[in-house]
Amino acid sequence: MSAHPDALLLARNISKSFGGVQALHNVSLDILRGEIHGLIGPNGAGKTSLFNTLTGLYEADQGHATLNGERILGRKPNEICQLGLARTFQNLRLFQNLSVLENVMIGRHVRTHTGVVGALLRTARAKREEQEIAERAQRLLAKTGLLKHANTLAKHLSYGDQRRLEIARALATDPVLLALDEPAAGMNATETESLKALLLQLRDEGLTLLLIEHDMHLVMQLCNRLTVLEYGRKIAEGSPHEVQNNPRVIAAYLGTAHEEVTS
Amino acid sequence: MMLSFTPDTSSARSPAHSSAHSRRNAILGSALLALAVLVLPILISASGSMTWLRIADIALLYIMLALGLNIVVGFAGLLDLGYIAFFAVGAYVWALLSSPHLAQAFPALGPEGLHWPMWVILPLGACIAGLFGVLLGAPTLRLRGDYLAIVTLGFGEIVRIFMNNLNQPINLTNGPQGITRINPVMFGQFSFGKSVTFGSITVPSLMLYYYLFAALAVLIVVASIRLQDSRIGRAWEAIREDEIAARAIGINTRNIKLLAFAMGASFGGVAGGLFASLQGFISPESFGLMDSICVLCMVVLGGMGHIPGVILGTLLLTGLPEALRHWAGPAQQALLGKVVIDPEALRMLLFGVALVLVMQFRPAGLWPSSTRQRELEELADTLPDDENDNDDDDDDDDEASQRSKEVRS
Structure with a gap:
């Protein structure tokens, strides 16, 4: 896979395991300037692990990643923040x-x-x-x-x-890339609506966003492109429309007919 | 909305009331306080008690110490049980550089040893103590809470034991005998060690020291306030609140923690140097674990992270035990006809009781910061009545009561 010319964040073949659990397996990710990029997948797919690896909280076993051409893997969280990647946490850390x-x-x-x-x-x-x-x-x-x-x-x-x-x-x-880990979790409909407005405003001001979110409705409305993880592997990538119709994604979320019969 | 960024932290934090009014009050308050600080030694010496003048001097030293520890424990949230080590370092730096002692180990210095001026030794002592703060802080960077406390406790003891044993192979500290004939503070030819007579008024040495210590204590208070209210102070508080979040938003936690250790230690170093000059004699036994714990108690009892609270805690914990020491014996004699409990034992007993009571009824300290205060009040409002009086952090209790319910059922 070749690098997109507009890519702000480039991550290649990132792997991370915890003991015997392979949380990330050769995951690659391109985030383009000015887009809202969604990272979705069932629970335990490795979304937050990927976040933590990119923001320096975890040390990747292999792979490399750059932000604006600067290497970020192997750097400390505060250095990565300095380079322009800011994040929020799934379980609020205020x-x-x-x-x-x-x-x-x-x-x-x-x-x-x-x-x-x-x-x-x-x-x-x-x-x-x-x-x-x-x-x-x-x-x-x-x-x-x-x-x-x-x-x-x-x-x-x-x-x-x-x-x-x-x-x-x-x-x-002052980030160039803002990574949000489930920003709408626990919000009611009104709050989600105003969050959506805020995120769109930020994008229009030129910020690039990476978004982990379970609210599919929100994801489909907000994101320009999506990356789908399952069991630590990337199973799909593309526009919301493409991803929605991808049989592997449907299988990941709903299970396949075959599995249903056998189980 | 207007926000004022005055040095007064409480006004920046609490919802702004009429700021002109509160500023006038603050000025009035500080003026009264300054007057009290200035007049106090005159009153004490008018009563003829040199003992209490000495206690006032020591209390000022403890204020500097406690404010130093407050940076580490109160601001940055790093529990340090070996803090007295930095006081010791400051005291020994002063003692070595302004007493004949070093002449024994290094005859080349001449029979009189070194007698450097205060302007050199005091900043040098602060710097060396700060350096020790970094050296002892560096290995503990990954530790928090209990583990950090244990390691710092060990470091504190290591420093004391070194002082105790560094009389060999070269006699650096004179071991348990300590160092004697330490110079008093000198401004040129003017010595703080002797009383001075202006016309008909004689100012005792202890009063001279009092004003010097008061001036330096004020400097340290101002430094503490300014640090707390700065980018650095906020970074310390961020680390105290959530270290991972602090790193994730770009705070270099390693450097900022080391900075807390260094700043805290340098305040301790200043206090230590002044202590050596006041006493004229130091030995390792002034720098034991109990002394570390005592300073920590002042910080905790007064209100961690809140500068006026820490000062209050220090004054109480230096003043009350001395009062007891002086009056408990005679009082028992008068009431019971004999001394039933040794005043020294009574002192420790009451000390313990006081701490238990504070932990029970004012867990954030006697005078916590307004935010902490508010937060406890709000917590109290949300708790059912019967739990009201006891706590700050109710998780453990909830769990415990849960368990006891399970056992009962």
Whole structure:
């Protein structure tokens, strides 16, 4: 498979096993600039494992991946974030006892520079940067509709708002690729609708998104292209329409006639 | 919506009330506090008690120590049980560089040893302590919670044991005998070790030290506030809250943790140097595990991560035991006719009781930060009444009651 000229993220032949369990088997993935790329598959297919490998939380057994031409596999999570790949977590990992605003401000850490000396002396530069961090964080809160909760502790937000806060925090790192692990999980219909609007807005602003999602309705509406995993292998790739009609995908989700007879 | 970014953390965190009003209150409050700090030693020495003046000096040193530990434990959430080691490093750096002791090991220095000025030794002590903070922190980077506590406890003891045994092959620390004849703080020819007479007023040495320590303690308080309210402070808090998330959003957790260890240790190093100069004598027995635990208690009792709380905890834990030491004996004598419980034993007993009570009724400390406070209150509101008074983190309890229900049924 040759690399697409517009590819922002290129992952080739990634394998990862945990003891005897092969979580990922020679998975390759191309994410094109400006698209919303869906990563779908039944539970346990390896979607989150692929996420964790690409974002540096897991070390791949083999394979390589680049973001914007820069190697990302083998780097630390914070370095990968620095290169422009930000992510959210399936089971929310907010800074629970800090305020909503602080959560987003921490997201600016990677793009700012004040060190101990600057902080201790409160230099003009440090103050300016601090101001900038706060303003930027507030803009992101406004964009994600969380500004009214700015001073609330993160853990007191509703579930849907917590998901949005994680997105706001990830956006604060100025990513080129935003990877969302089941952003709509646990959301009601209204919340999902506004999430969809937000993600489309982000794409229109030029951000590329990688999306793990179980809500097929949402996936089909949002994604430009899909990659389907099953048992750690890629079984299909293409537009939502192509994937929907792919017999292997249908088999993965619904089982095959043959299996039903024998089981 | 307007957000103020003043040094006062509570106003940045709590929903903004009328900020002009609260600012006026804050200024008034700090002015009163400053006045109290300035007047206190005069009142104490007017009462003729040098002992209490010394206790006030020591309390200021403990404030610096506790604020240093607060960076590691309170801000970054790294439980450190060996913190006193950095106090020891600071004290020994001062002692070696401003006493005749080194002349024994290195005759080349001449019979008088080294007597460097404070301007050199104090920053140097802070830097060396900070370096030790990094050295001892580096192997623990992957540890958290109990495991980290055990390893740091071991490191603390290792440092003490080194101090105890480094009188061979070259006599660096003079072993258990400790180092004597340490210089007092000197500003040029002006010595803090002797009382000074201005006209008819005599200012005792301990009062001179008091004002010096107070000035440095204020510096350390300001440094703590500024650090907490900065990009670095937020990164520490992020690590405390969720290390994996912190890494995923680009925080270099290794460096930021080492920075916490280094900053905390350097505060301890400053306090240690001042301690050596105040006492004129140091030995390894001032730097034992109990001392580490004592500083940790000050931080925890006052309110981890909350600077005013930590200061309150320090004042209580240095003041009350001394008060007890002085009054418990005579009080028993007066009431019962004899001393029933040794004041020293009573001190430890009450210390233990106080900690148990605090853990039971104010798990976030006596004066927790406003956010922590709010959060506990909200938790209390959501709990059924009979569980109200006891806790912060109810998971264990829930589990336990679940289990006991199962057993009963």
